[in-house]
Amino acid sequence: MLETSGSTGRGKGVRLSRTAVEANARAIAEYLHIRESDRAALVLPLHYSYGLSVLHSHLARGASLWLADQSILAPGFGAALEASGATSLAGVPHHFNMLQSLGLDDALPEKITCLTVAGGAMPADRVMHWASVMKERRGRFVVMYGQTEATARIAYLPPHLALSNPDAIGKAIPGGKLLLESEDGELVSDAGEEGELVYSGPNIMMGYAQSAEDLRKGPEIDRMMTGDLATVDANGLYRITGRRSRMSKIAGLRIGHDALEQALAAEGYDAAVWGNDQNIWVAVAGSAEGVSAQAARLAGIGAQHVRVVSCPAFPRHANGKIDYPALRKLEETEPAPRTLLPIFAQTFAPKAVSSNDSFSSLGGDSLQHVELLMEMERLFDGVPEGWEQLTIRQLETAAGPKRTGVSTPILVRALAILAVVVTHQTLWPVYGGAAAMVMLLGLSIAQHRRDALVQWNPGRFLQPTLRVLIPYGIVLAGYAAAWGQIPWASLLLISNLGITTPETHQMLPYLYWFIEAYMQISILVLLLFWVRPARRLLSDHPFMASLCLLGLAMLLRLIPEFWPLQSGRSQFTVPWVLFLFALGWCIAFAQSLQQKAITLAAAAVALSAAAYMGGNWYGGWIKYMSLLGVAAVLLFGQRVPLPRVAVRAAMQIARAAFMIYLLHRLVPEAIMPALGLELPKPFTDSVAIVGGIGLGLAAEHAMRSFSRGVLPALRSGVGGALTSRRRPSH
Template identity: 60%
Template sequence: MFHARDHLMRFADRPCLIHDGEVLCYGDLAEAAARAAARMPGRRGLIGVEMRPEPRAIATYLGALQAGHAVMPLPVDQPDLARTLARRFRPAALWSRQDGRWRGQVLDNAAALHPDLALLMQTSGSTGQGRGVRLSARAVAANAASIVDYLRLDAEARAGLVLPLHYSYGLSVLHSHLAVGASLWLAPGSVLDAGFLPGLAQAGATSLAGVPHHFRMLDGIGGAGALPPSLRCLTVAGGAMPAADVARWARAMKARGGAFVVMYGQTEATARIAWLPPEHAMRAPDAVGQAIPGGQLLLRDAQGREITAPGVEGELVYRGPNVMMGYADQAADLRLGPGLDELATGDLARRGADGLYRITGRLSRMSKIAGLRIGHDALERALGGDHAVWGDDATIWVARPAGPAAESAADLAARAAALAGIGRQHVQVLECPALPRRPNGKIDYPALRRLAADSAAPGPEARSVQALFQRCFPARAIGPEDSFASLGGDSLQHVELSLLLDRRLSGLPEGWENLPIRALESARPRPGARVPMPVLARALAILAVVVSHQTGWPVYGGAAAMMLLLGMSVAQHRRQALAAGDWAAFLRPSLRVLVPYGLVLAGFALAWHQVPWVSVLMLGNFALTTPETHLMLPYLYWFVEAYVQITLLLALLFWPPPARRWLARDPLAAGLGLLALACLLRLTLPEFWPLPAGRSQFSVPWVFYLFALGWCIACADSRRARLGVMAAAAVILPVAAYLGGNWYGGWIKYLSLLALVAALLTVRAVPMPRPMVRLAMHLAQAAFPIYLLHRLVPEVLMPRAGLHLDPAMTDLVAVLGGIALGWAAAQAQGWLSAQWSFRSPGRPAATAR
């Protein structure tokens, strides 16, 4: 077996696991597994192991098997699910990372096991209430041997592992490579992470296994052309990939002398059931292929009779040594012996005249209405486009993403009814901003059922973490596996959600942006009240803007600091969308700026009885006119215009695929390139295109380098990189002070910015009394509304109220009133978001037409 110490030692000097820049040889893994085995309980039992993509977890997994135990692989960072599974299946011990350390917890009342049981997997997409799959050592070894056979794996193979190891597909990659002394690169994060492609190349990976969603992400960062030359084999499983995509990837891999292998499997068959030989991928891209070596496929009709004629649909049945022992719903089931000699997959399929099998639907995804048998999968394919279909024997539901559509909901319902051959009254249409999907990319039908069933009224769960996310992302389908990073939030959403989570959790957990909602629900914040440095900087920046605009005190640089923070935000929260060429996701956050700005424009247009067209066209900072003509807004709104212009400039610069691949591969280098371009613009363009005195400072060439510097701060993820960015700032900012007129105000401004750069590079969070933390968060959350509205207090509201105070009191009322007005607008915006969130995918209006 692949896990045995003697087997591992056969390849003692060969590389095995590559992780975090280090190579662990088979001999090292064998020793680590032996140490883990020695720490296991003495009596055979079920061992739960949190399957992190790191050598320590793999050694613990192998050590448990070496010690004679059965293993229950657990997902990463889901302690609630681990506890639920522990209650149901009563493991002898749980191993997981806690507080940064790998720890084992021995439990009482361990369940008795059948001697053949080696693995207890959870069915795909299941929660703690799903079904356990009992797998024998023989089944695991047989499936690994089959995969080695048809993929022709040998000791020179090296897999890039991005699949979760608690998932049967990911675990099969580990098993098959260990079986032949091959090696694996353990990818530290997502395919879209900046270091993924460079890491894959540096590791010398020869293969990569993924689900269809992984390949959609790869398409966004350059497709097969972005993959390193060493990569010769791509495999896909875990869901149906569109035939056109299969053919395209097969052509791309053939052109580079490699292979694209479609596979089909279920956890109940350990992992793999069928495979499509690469030579058939372009000719039969809709097929899952043939049985794996050592296995057999057949079809049965509804009466249980075998179907032998080609082209006839039936349930797909698999026979082979890798079939599970049976299901387990509770601890008592773990002592049961093998109960199956074949697996009825529950999938409907046809066998073509070419001998290849094609999946046509799911047996359980059927409705029988008016005597007609309606396959949900077949109806989905017939509708085309981005639709999801489910239902029962009374109603067929069709879901589609909301937005501009070629046909109305009524027309869609009528078309679906005609295709299914049923009356229009049996079809309901659900519109949602996006079809919810599971981590493996499959449509989440249970989530769609909940969307259709939920009412629009808020309930007690409105205080849950998921509800807070839904409030900040009202137009998105939010699920428990989503995180702020995966949702691509912007800086405004970041600050808003920081404040909401701080209230809900009594503090912000470390790295909360990357934690899934499921983990945040039970996360513990660090002791003591702390405000994140970017949030504190944002609060101080808007305070400086308001004070300097009213008083003329030398608190210069507030707007410049906001531009620098804007660069950080785009690099942190929108870079992946930019690198993937997902222009809708990249541009969408701009609406959170443009909608309030549009309301301000409308207000000025009503007051002036004239439309300020120059500002409508976002050209006010080009010095085409002055506010006195009422063709543009007051000067302070230059920031919004510069923001929009920089956003469009970034889209233009990274429109070419090579530029996006560079951005995905090395975001810091891309940021330094932006900084070099920005410095060149600052030094040259004002000379060739001089604007009137005092207007240049509002233009993009004057401020773009601050944005680029913020980008570099966000991407500086090592000590060396941070020192490099700090050195660049130490040169650029004093030069900017000198070029800006060499006066004391300029030096105050740019040296303050230099101190801010140093703080952002070195300080993650600042300890403060909790009332001060909340105050800073409120200021940061309301920063943009304050920026838009604060001058209305001294220039409009105070004169209309007849307030004529002494200068000091006027300044105080103007400053505090401007902040209060912006804060009130932010609260109103939050209230509207909360109301809208109850009609969003998390708690939908579930519009049925």
């Protein structure tokens, strides 16, 4: 028995006989010409009818399989695929998108001679691309169609026809038969005329099972109504044109249109729902406020798949039922809405978010700023000036000039973390990466947490530090487990004060000073603005407050000159770096040209003094004069024009900067030794740098997936009432 969501969108068991499983395996093995010497690369789950059919069809011919233990996107998949000796690869359309994104369409292992795709409709241009790839290799690309109710397979497109008929599902599999029926049950025989696709063959199911008693039943059907509308041409090739049932299949989910209508009605919306396998359309008779977000939540899909249109009165048939074909005409007249509420809700989860909120009112931090920027750049090709102060509703309808390129703080953050990684591995004179990050830290806190200080909300001010402390705690726990003791100085966030060394295992390696300094500065800032006059100054005259903070920081910078720590460890302390944080504040609050000039002059004085006090050597002057250039760019450069791919790359690295900083040294110091990788120095450096950045990006993606997937799921499990995770059938 395999599970499918059937025709109603609710989970059903499909009863499959041994005869059906064997017939399905034999038919697939026949039209794919599977030989005993073949080996299939299996990246599909075995609880999915497609994956199971790959297993059965190869076992039926005595062939072998390679069970992939990693995602296609996992590092090293291409090498593992080649080492497996696989001769074929089966996947759904998304798998082929991933292969192409990795460049494997041009670098498939030589032994791969057959690719098969099923589990959903692949766009015709993609079919032609992959068919051309395999034709050049003298291999085959086979488009297939099926349903779990047919033990997986119903039709296939002979590979030599893929380039000339890329939109076709082909013909019935060996032993099977296809035909078309009209709504009246009449046979459709004219070429090009549409009808419901009907399949019969030895591999069809015995019937559905919705209870244990159903398992005792014998065969109940001898042919299948697929629910898909199709045409057949003069050559006997079938093409899917739509779905007869009111059902959509989106992102692995079957969504019942009627069930979604009823759920929206329960929420107080007078709505009519229809759709296809790309989008759900919702027509609303009243106010459309919140409909998109509600429909996405109830259906369990992304908001980008929901389209909302206004319709004062629904068109109806004579019997009073809604005329859905008439509603479909609205698709051509209504623009797709800009749906940002779900994105904001996911970014700020578990905080409640409404359309009247803005990024500023929600107290967003720098990481959330980058995350939202990336999403809006992806969806809307740019964002309006001052978007941080606009409500979500205003953003969804905003028009006018859009910002292009990448903002300077994001670009500087990306370059700074790259400089840190390179310097830690190669000792090249790429100075100032960590110092630039401290400056950006001050800029970010001033921009995004000033209101929390002015309103004296310490909890809100410190809340973003959890995004730092939680992964830091995980790393600390890892070291504690490896060492067999707790590095207490790092646990208390005081090891940067020089009270012990990493060799004692009472503290983490030196590079984690940044987290300790960040937390200490956060506490210090809270203490400084504990007094009401300081908060009033920050509220009424923020630029003056930032200059006062810079003055205090320069006084504190004198402490290491009179009471230095051993082995140059003063550079890891708050007195050494606080002036950089304060410069970030000055940059954030410098609005007029005069204030910007004052800030640049103050930066020149402060950074020159730091270079002199730091030993007055050429490396120090290079570092601090580079930081002066960074300050000038942040003050006077709003955005840097770059190609879109470079903008996306900078945003990705900037968003993952902290995780890269936290984890990058694990690659050369833990992972490479564990794997026994001993390479020449240039290769070691390259692997360490690229691997460290990749590890940080992967960790950031994992944390973001957790916060976007698990946390919202804990808040609402309503979507599962309407949809069930589908075992893709085509």
